[in-house]
Amino acid sequence: MTALQTYLAALAPGIDIVAGCAGMSEDQLCAAGAPNKTARTLLTLADALFAPTSFTRLQRQAVDAARDRAHPLPTLEVIERYAARAKTKRDAWRLRVELCRTAADTDEMEKLARKKLRELNPPTPPRPGVRIRRRKDAPWTLAITGPSSLIADLESSLDEDSPLDSVAELFSSTAASAADRPTITTNAIITLDELDRIIDGDGEEISIQLTNGARISGADLVSRTLAERGLITLVHPFEGAVNLYRTERMASEKQRLMAAAENPVCPWTDCNYPADKCQIHHLQAWQHGGDTNISNLATCCPYHNGVNDDDPNAPPIRGRLVRRRGRVVWQPPWADTAPTDT
Ligand SMILES: [Zn+2]
Incomplete structure (x- = not known):
């Protein structure tokens, strides 16, 4: 076998490699020949998949599925990177089980993991309001977040060719009509x-x-x-x-x-x-x-x-x-x- 073939063959039983370093320290792994970055990756996976947990049934299912599917180390890393971001431990274990049971190459697994995590943690909608960013010696930014109808209305009243002039005009005419609002001099x-x-x-x-x-x-x-x-x-x-x-x-x-x-x-x-x-x-x-x-x-x-x-x-x-x-x-x-x- 060439070095390449040996390396590739060794990647395949990912879950057994991880199981092998459960309970070891980073120093021990490095002494055994692991580059320190690899040692940290292996220990993160060992912590996630083999440390004692109250979700023993889900843990067993995930480990068994990873072994059945023969997921290589890089795929296990992808699974863990997303599972770790679930909001609860139970969600994280369910995600590990589901992903470990899926036959997928690393890229495909990443796509699936991202999709499943987004279902678990839907992105929070942006807060309505007006925010300003003041920069020293550079242009400032005024960001307006609100109902789509309002923002679309605002946008449609801007002149595409000189949007900044339109905004200035829009704002000063609004200020003039709202005479009884508190103003800052x-x-x-x-x-x-x-x-x-x-x-x-x-x-x-x-x-x-x-x-x-x-x-x-x-x-x-x-x-x-x-x-x-x-x-x-x-x-x-x-x-x-x-x-x-x-x-x-x-x-x-x-x-x-x-x-x-x-x-x-x-x-x-x-x-x-x-x-x-x-x-x-x-x-x-x-x-x-x-x-x-x-x-x-x-x-x-x-x-x-x-x-x-x-x-x-x-x-x-x-x-x-x-x-x-x-x-x-x-x-x-x-x-x-x-x-x-x-
Ligand atoms: Zn100050």
């Missing part, structure tokens, strides 16, 4: 030096952060009707937010808008959580004497607001937000300097 943030450049016509080079987390170019900004869409808050490069609006709104609402304008996304390093959904964070905690004035306030996502080291006297764990040279930055826990406003 999005702030566009421009520092004074940038404003000079936009006014001078250099707008295309400037990227402006909005408090809903998106960015647009300065040129885009001036081409929009800002009065209809939101406010503009001016932020001094060193002093922070400058209030240019004499508004009658409550102080807290105004402060919220200004804080969002100063930090359009959570200022924690690499956090991109939009300010419109953020909480207002006291840089010096209220219970440690911090005031509710704009220089002491920052937007912060609920998660980072929760993990911020509020107590300046406690040992730092996750770091904290501090204001440095007019800007709110994350001070890592390993920074040994006390927060200063220099």
Whole structure:
């Protein structure tokens, strides 16, 4: 016999090979000459097919059927890979018995196993709703899941050649007709030096952060009707937010808008959580004497607001937000300097 013939002949009594390694350890199998990956595969099968179980009758039927059909090792591996994913032990054993009793080559067995498992574990239907995926420096995704009739209606009102424009038009006309729904005012943030450049016509080079987390170019900004869409808050490069609006709104609402304008996304390093959904964070905690004035306030996502080291006297764990040279930055826990406003 050639080595190939010996190998192929040895694959056939798969269930007897598995039975032979029941009770052995991976080390013992490797010492006996098994490559470690083969050892792990054999032990997985031995555990599944020969370990004590309360389903002794089904276990016996599966092992007998595997022997009768002379399923080679690769086919037993396929059977086990799917049986292991059944939701209950009983279902897993029934699936093993049914598959072991079937005469099928490995690929055919895989197809059958996949079909039977899907019958046992029907896929859960997707949840209706609207989900957004925000990416740093890449386009965002808005996914809508709902009744087929609604989605088909939406899709049919899109222009195939410029679907994005259609969506923008569709959404803005809906917003206009639903005047009594709560709306969020999005702030566009421009520092004074940038404003000079936009006014001078250099707008295309400037990227402006909005408090809903998106960015647009300065040129885009001036081409929009800002009065209809939101406010503009001016932020001094060193002093922070400058209030240019004499508004009658409550102080807290105004402060919220200004804080969002100063930090359009959570200022924690690499956090991109939009300010419109953020909480207002006291840089010096209220219970440690911090005031509710704009220089002491920052937007912060609920998660980072929760993990911020509020107590300046406690040992730092996750770091904290501090204001440095007019800007709110994350001070890592390993920074040994006390927060200063220099
Ligand atoms: Zn955050």
